[in-house]
Amino acid sequence: MNETFKDTLLALFGERASFSTALREQHSHGEGYMFRGMPDAVVFAESVEEVAALLKLCHAERVPVVPFGTGSSLEGHVAAVRGGVSLDLTRMNRILQVSAEALDCRVEAGVTREQLNADLRAEGLFFSVDPGADATIGGMAATRASGTNAVRYGTMRENVLGLTVVTPAGEVIRTGGRARKSSAGLDLTRLYVGSEGTLGVITEIQVRLQGLPEAVMVATCQFDRFEDAVGTVTTALQSGLRIARIELLDEVQIRACIGYSKLEGFDEKPTLFFEFHGSPSGVREDAQAMEELALAFNGSRFRHAERPEDRTLLWKARHNCYHASKWLAPGKDNMGTDACVPLSEFAACITETKEDVRESGLIAPLVGHVGDGNFHLGIMHDPNDADETVRADALAARVAERAIRYGGTCSGEHGIGLHKRQYMAAEHGAALDVMRAIKQALDPMNIMNPGKMLPEN
Ligand SMILES: Cc1cc2nc3c(=O)[nH]c(=O)nc-3n(C[C@H](O)[C@H](O)[C@H](O)COP(=O)(O)OP(=O)(O)OC[C@H]3O[C@@H](n4cnc5c(N)ncnc54)[C@H](O)[C@@H]3O)c2cc1C
Secondary structure, eight states, X not given: OOHHHHHXXXXXXXXXXXXXXXXXXXXXXXXOTTOOXXXXXXXEOOSHHHHXXXXXXXXXXXXXXXXXXXXXXXXXXXXXXXXSEEEEOTTOOXXXXXXXXXXXXEEETTOBHHHHHHHHHTTTEEOOOOXXXXXXXXXXXXXXXXXXXXXXXXXXXXXXXXXXXXOTTSOEEEEEOSSSOOOSSOOHHHHHTTOTTSSOEEEEEEEEOEEOOSEEEEEEEEOXXXXXXXXXXXXXXXXXXXXXXXXXXXXXXHHHHHHHSOOOSOOSSOEXXXXXXXXXXXXXXXXHHHHHHHHHTTOEEEEEEOSHHHHHHHHHHHHTHHHHHHHHSTTOEEEXXXXXXXXXXXXXXXXXXXXXXHHHTOOOOEEEEGGGTEEEEEEEEOTTOHHHHHHHHHHHHHHHHHHHHTTOBSOSSSOOTTTTGGGHHHHHTTHHHHHHHHHHHHOTTOOBSTTSSSOOO
């Protein structure tokens, strides 16, 4: 980046344009340690007009722009592999409009999901998409994120109604709207949702909201055999049981949670966490039906948690699985995988994966939003041990390839970033060329997060 360009950034953004090594280093990577790329500058935008001005400038000078939310992405998404500007959106954090009547709201991209939910609680509403990190709504839209609630309420794909986007040339466009459905033209909202900052910068998001349920019940159950836990999940879903969340933790993951989150009363056995939403009698009926099903699969220790503090403890432990895995293997890093397969293939895919982990000799706790056929392995490895890192990467590759072979996807929710570009051809075939054509049409200078998502030809 030349000195004249730096001076222009300073003139436009003052001290909100920084060239400090510490800030650039902080913005050079996401949660996945392996993938780094130092930006030449970090800019904190405060309005859509500022984002447009920055993009016009970068477009004219062909300087790369990497949008940055909280940097919680796991596959090298925010590494500035070709330098340029890391555009931090966390100061665009205003909640612009909430409608309890329409069950929707409009927020700036830097609002985080916890901030939004804290604001909505008083209105008896909540935003359902809940990745384990307190990510920005802009980052979540950009990665098409989901979480434990997706089985009932959907992912960002279903929950984003419309967007404001700044195109690479600095034009401001609005996509979608507030209507619950529309047949008017191409669905640009869904094009930008999941585009990982490669097509433009999302500055505002219109999302669906849900009413807080009248009653909530959480239950847990343990199994001697992993296969029985999986059987319980698939049968529950196939029989249409009304479940808001259903999460599977294998015996290694629950050991990590017992230790890290001080969970009491659990054995080191495959474990299911359930949540039911509805009327007080409805949730009891649903939990009762679930208990009967789990017992039929030799489940034991079926327990309910109705008090908010007990429920919070369990879900906090679930959301902290990633950190608990690090506690289990001190000094090692967590290479988190993320695969998703059709429910009909889930049992076979996950059983094969468990066998693969055993043969690899690596510590790799398994946890999953299994209601969607989505699971993660936290492959623990010492980044300074080249052999172990290669073995970890090979295991991650086999998980991705297996998911595709079973008719699924190499990423259910974390996205592609840098690390998973190698699977895009196997998963998409000739459709990859259509994606490349869209990228070329919308970002001909290739300034938006270059080197990500789409593999080079
Ligand atoms: C402990 C832990 C648990 C997690 N659990 C889950 C989970 O359950 N489900 C899940 O889906 N993910 C999960 N993740 C991954 C991560 O939280 C999500 O990918 C999240 O959506 C990223 O949001 P962010 O604000 O941190 O975005 P960042 O990491 O800052 O950016 C992610 C990508 O989006 C782009 N981007 C960011 N903001 C914008 C914008 N305004 N406009 C255009 N592009 C933008 C970036 O360029 C980048 O490509 C987890 C991560 C951690 C560390």
